[in-house]
Amino acid sequence: MESQAQTIAQWIEKQPEDKILTANQIYAQMPKDISEATFYQALTRMVKRKKLCHLTKGLYYRPRRSRFGLIPLGETTIVQHYTDNKQGMVIGYRLYQQLGITTQISKNVEILSNAVQDNKKTIQNVKVNRLELRFTEPIRYAIATLELLQNYSKIEDINRRSMAKYMKRFAENYSEEAVKTVLKKRRYKKSTIAFLAMFLTFWKVKHTLHEYLSALSVYAIPRMEEFYESA
Incomplete structure (x- = not known):
């Protein structure tokens, strides 16, 4: 023994x-x-x-x-454990701040990762949710955008000019394959998909996101003028 x-x-x-x-x-x-x-x-x-x-x-x-x-083990070490080597990514306010969408920073860190064994795990101030994806750059880009659009109305001190610029870059580099791969693995509201479709259509990017939407439904999303009248 x-x-x-x-x-x-x-x-x-x-x-x-x-x-x-x-x-x-x-x-x-x-x-x-x-x-x-x-x-x-x-x-x-x-x-x-x-x-x-x-x-x-x-x-x-x-x-x-x-x-x-x-x-004590630092926050950075915990985050790296779940995000390095394409195992995951940070979402929530830490993501929005990194994107320049807001100056607000949360004390907590939210992560999506394939490296967590349980569906959810909380370690100190780090909250990890399991998502069975390989977090390549296109996948990370798609998730970041869907998270931003899903939580748009809840983000404090949001900079709409910065968001408009971000969405233009996303449209210019749009990967429908990446977006559809994410939509298979993580649930987003139909209004979020409609919001994304509106931006892509505005920038004349071809897409087939209407497959996820109902032609009979009116989705509660902001008007495009909210972003581009002041941009």
Whole structure:
């Protein structure tokens, strides 16, 4: 039993500091004779000895230390864990601020990621929702635009001039394949799709988004003059 605990500890101690470790992925790499109960008991002992930190259910990390004690895991490390290597992207106010649409910044970070095992996970101030997509640049661009349009009416201090410029760039680089791929995996309101279609039509971009809409419906979306009369 003690030798098995040492095997587990040695494996973990070889991992870089501040790297987020997923318990069931670690266990899959352990020798077959180590039981799951023994494995988790070893992790618990390492946490008590401060050799390991428990981040949230199923997640751990080997902490850095200073002369003042253990250094908590930073937000940036958590975000990178779920977004690097095309695994995800930041949405919400952090995204809108990055796009120059608003100066407002949320204390919380919202992420869509294929790297989270549960449908939802909250780690400190980071909220992660699972989305089974490979986050290539066209996919990220499509999601960013759909998120922006979906939440347009809720965004505080929105800069419509900046949004108009952003939507023009999006229309110029429009990928219907990317948008349709996203729409298969993540639900957006029909009014959001109609909003996007309005921008594309305004910039004379060919699209088939009417396939998602009803010709008999009138969707509650802003008028185009709201963006381009002052642009």
